[in-house]
Amino acid sequence: xxxxxxxxxxxxxxxxxxxxxxxxxxxxxxxxxxxxxxxxxxxxxxxxxxxxxxxxxxxxxxxxxxxxxxxxxxxxxxxxxxxxxxxxxxxxxxxxxxxxxxxxxxxxxxxxxxxxxxxxxxxxxxxxxxxxxxxxxxxxxxxxxxxxxxxxxxxxxxxxxxxxxxxxxxxxxxxxxxxxxxxxxxxxxxxxxxxxxxxxxxxxxxxxxxxxxxxxxxxxxxxxxxxxxxxxxxxxxxxxxxxxxxxxxxxxxxxxxxxxxxxxxxxxxxxxxxxxxxxxxxxxxxxxxxxxxxxxxxxxxxxxxxxxxxxxxxxxxxxxxxxxxxxxxxxxxxxxxxxxxxxxx
Amino acid sequence: xxxxxxxxxxxxxxxxxxxxxxxxxxxxxxxxxxxxxxxxxxxxxxxxxxxxxxxxxxxxxxxxxxxxxxxxxxxxxxxxxxxxxxxxxxxxxxxxxxxxxxxxxxxxxxxxxxxxxxxxxxxxxxxxxxxxxxxxxxxxxxxxxxxxxxxxxxxxxxxxxxxxxxxxxxxxxxxxxxxxxxxxxxxxxxxxxxxxxxxxxxxxxxxxxxxxxxxxxxxxxxxxxxxxxxxxxxxxxxxxxxxxxxxxxxxxxxxxxxxxxxxx
Numbered sequence: 001x002x003x004x005x006x007x008x009x010x011x012x013x014x015x016x017x018x019x020x021x022x023x024x025x026x027x028x029x030x031x032x033x034x035x036x037x038x039x040x041x042x043x044x045x046x047x048x049x050x051x052x053x054x055x056x057x058x059x060x061x062x063x064x065x066x067x068x069x070x071x072x073x074x075x076x077x078x079x080x081x082x083x084x085x086x087x088x089x090x091x092x093x094x095x096x097x098x099x100x101x102x103x104x105x106x107x108x109x110x111x112x113x114x115x116x117x118x119x120x121x122x123x124x125x126x127x128x129x130x131x132x133x134x135x136x137x138x139x140x141x142x143x144x145x146x147x148x149x150x151x152x153x154x155x156x157x158x159x160x161x162x163x164x165x166x167x168x169x170x171x172x173x174x175x176x177x178x179x180x181x182x183x184x185x186x187x188x189x190x191x192x193x194x195x196x197x198x199x200x201x202x203x204x205x206x207x208x209x210x211x212x213x214x215x216x217x218x219x220x221x222x223x224x225x226x227x228x229x230x231x232x233x234x235x236x237x238x239x240x241x242x243x244x245x246x247x248x249x250x251x252x253x254x255x256x257x258x259x260x261x262x263x264x265x266x267x268x269x270x271x272x273x274x275x276x277x278x279x280x281x282x283x284x285x286x287x288x289x290x291x292x293x294x295x296x297x298x299x300x301x302x303x304x305x306x307x308x309x310x311x312x313x314x315x316x317x318x319x320x321x322x323x324x325x326x327x328x329x330x331x332x333x334x335x336x337x338x339x340x341x342x343x344x345x
Numbered sequence: 346x347x348x349x350x351x352x353x354x355x356x357x358x359x360x361x362x363x364x365x366x367x368x369x370x371x372x373x374x375x376x377x378x379x380x381x382x383x384x385x386x387x388x389x390x391x392x393x394x395x396x397x398x399x400x401x402x403x404x405x406x407x408x409x410x411x412x413x414x415x416x417x418x419x420x421x422x423x424x425x426x427x428x429x430x431x432x433x434x435x436x437x438x439x440x441x442x443x444x445x446x447x448x449x450x451x452x453x454x455x456x457x458x459x460x461x462x463x464x465x466x467x468x469x470x471x472x473x474x475x476x477x478x479x480x481x482x483x484x485x486x487x488x489x490x491x492x493x494x495x496x497x498x499x500x501x502x503x504x505x506x507x508x509x510x511x512x513x514x515x516x517x518x519x520x521x522x523x524x525x526x527x528x529x530x531x532x533x534x535x536x537x538x539x540x541x542x543x544x545x546x547x548x549x550x551x552x553x554x555x556x557x558x559x560x561x562x563x564x565x566x567x568x569x570x571x572x573x574x575x576x577x578x579x580x581x582x583x584x585x586x587x588x589x590x591x592x593x594x595x596x597x598x599x600x601x602x603x604x605x606x607x608x609x
Contacts, residue, residue: 053512083509090529092528104524105515154513247374342471
């Protein structure tokens with residue numbers, strides 16, 4: 001089995017005088033893409049900077065390619081950090097920017113030229129080699145910054161909000177470039193973002209940073225289907241959260257009873273499910289009234305009133321019901337996650 | 346032609362005239378002999394003052410050389426010292442930053458005579474009074490203050506993240522300084538050098554007090570000529586004071602623009 005490219009063990013990082021991040025532990029394999037998702041101010045950038053050696057840590061251990069780098073300076077960590085905006089060296093041409101990591105490693109000129117040429121060609125930058133950064137478009141700058149990062153052949157590439165503040169066409173360009181480069185050079189990628197869609201598209205796994213800790217690390221599918229806590233469910237924007245309680249192995253709420261799939265002790269609880277788990281079905285046992293239809297980029301969803309609860313349900317295929325119409329609905333209990341409530345609702 | 350354009354040209358012409366007329370008068374005064382009121386033009390012309398300025402061993406030529414050595418050394422040293430001081434102050438937050446900025450401003454704000462008097466005591470203590478090194482150190486005090494304040498502004502606006510990124514690409518701190526920060530800020534470095542050069546070039550009080558008459562710079566010679574009523578020499582000296590400063594200004598601008606236009 002391949003050793004992880006990056007391992008964080010019990011990392012604690014302060015934000016100035018604030019408590020900051022604590023007990024951050026995770027491992028990222030070579031070639032894996034881990035997206036760290038969190039609200040603004042959650043400490044995502046601070047965590048990346050700490051891994052890169054640009055911010056001090058309080059406690060914990062950082063291992064890159066099996067080497068403890070906790071006490072090493074940034075230049076010896078084998079982790080390249082890319083800021084949200086591409087920060088190319090303005091006094092150097094595109095060629096020299098990409099050549100920078102190779103020159104400081106003392107690579108012989110013919111070998112350096114060959115490597116830079118290969119990178120520039122793979123990123124369609126070969127015609128721009130002699131240009132200065134200020135003459136490049138936004139997409140070209142991003143590609144050049146990625147080429148320069150890859151020239152260093154890092155074990156870990158740390159990307160801080162790489163797609164934020166880009167227009168849709170540029171997002172696609174940068175995303176495609178990033179994924180193709182990563183597939184070719186296979187660094188472990190750690191990306192921070194606050195955008196759920198970016199996280200779902202870019203990440204093999206997604207880590208949720210909430211309240212200074214890593215609340216859950218999972219695949220996008222598992223994360224949305226099985227959030228580890230109510231806080232995670234809320235953060236992910238799971239539309240339906242129904243308050244109830246656990247009694248004798250069943251979740252009871254205004255929607256009725258749902259048998260539990262895991263062992264949870266009796267007490268207050270909540271059920272979280274996305275709109276796909278609730279759909280109009282003539283055989284369904286739940287009765288609701290359609291309050292509205294929401295149209296989005298991925299189709300329509302229904303806003304229904306069920307037993308006094310306003311829920312989001314999947315729209316039926318074919319004929320769309322009218323607002324105010326009574327509907328029969330079926331809840332796919334396998335897609336419902338029941339979570340204990342520790343006084344946080 | 347619009348009225349606005351005409352008035353702009355008139356203003357520009359007036360500015361050019363106000364800058365060039367004194368230089369023209371100085372030029373005439375530097376070569377004029379037997380020039381008394383109310384004559385509009387000197388009675389005769391002589392190149393005596395200019396010959397002294399460019400003759401090896403001439404009084405003015407010696408002073409010009411000393412001034413150049415001092416100004417270049419002050420420009421280089423003040424930029425080199427002002428850079429880390431300005432950066433360190435820029436890194437501070439809250440009241441320490443204000444204290445740092447005030448400390449850098451002090452030698453700039455102090456009246457030159459007061460500064461010279463204070464420095465004289467130090468120069469005597471260290472044993473450099475009356476020497477070129479002592480005068481250089483005395484010029485460095487206000488010049489470093491200017492340079493530190495200049496770099497405080499530069500580093501307040503400088504985006505350090507580019508240095509961070511260079512470090513994660515594998516560059517050590519020294520490499521970042523030489524290959525990233527200094528090339529990026531070469532225009533500012535050139536301007537800081539020029540600032541130090543000009544501060545030293547115009548120093549009179551500190552040179553007079555610390556040099557104690559042993560170190561003769563061009564401004565001191567111009568004063569001497571004026572006091573002695575040797576207007577022709579004073580005019581030539583005054584022109585010499587202006588010309589190298591303008592040449593240096595042009596040279597620094599040219600070097601910076603050329604460097605910025607040349608792909609590396």
